[in-house]
Amino acid sequence: MISPTAKEIFIQGITKDGRTFRPSDWAERLAGVMCSFRPGGAYPGSHLSYSPWCIPTTINGVKCVVVNRALRDAEPMAWDFCVNFARDNDLQVAEACLVPDAPIPPKKA
Known part of the structure; x- marks a missing residue:
């Protein structure tokens, strides 16, 4: 269960029994479905980028989707879709x- 105070959740591409979830592009697909849910709402062309509230990434070699609580605050049904x-x-x-x-320090001459 997800606590009501969670700031972000990481949906990991590993099942509870340890198998890698397929298809391999599941994270991009899920984030793509959520692309319209963003601060200020959808706008022309917003379907071409991910929402800042639902971002696909890879952490330690595992595909993940990071879902920000702001999605739940703005669109509870979209949050529920991700959780479900x-x-x-x-x-x-x-x-x-x-x-x-961390920012990369500039090279010294």
């Missing part, structure tokens, strides 16, 4: 926070 996708496919879900990479 994970549950229906028996995928592992973790509550976490995506930390941006």
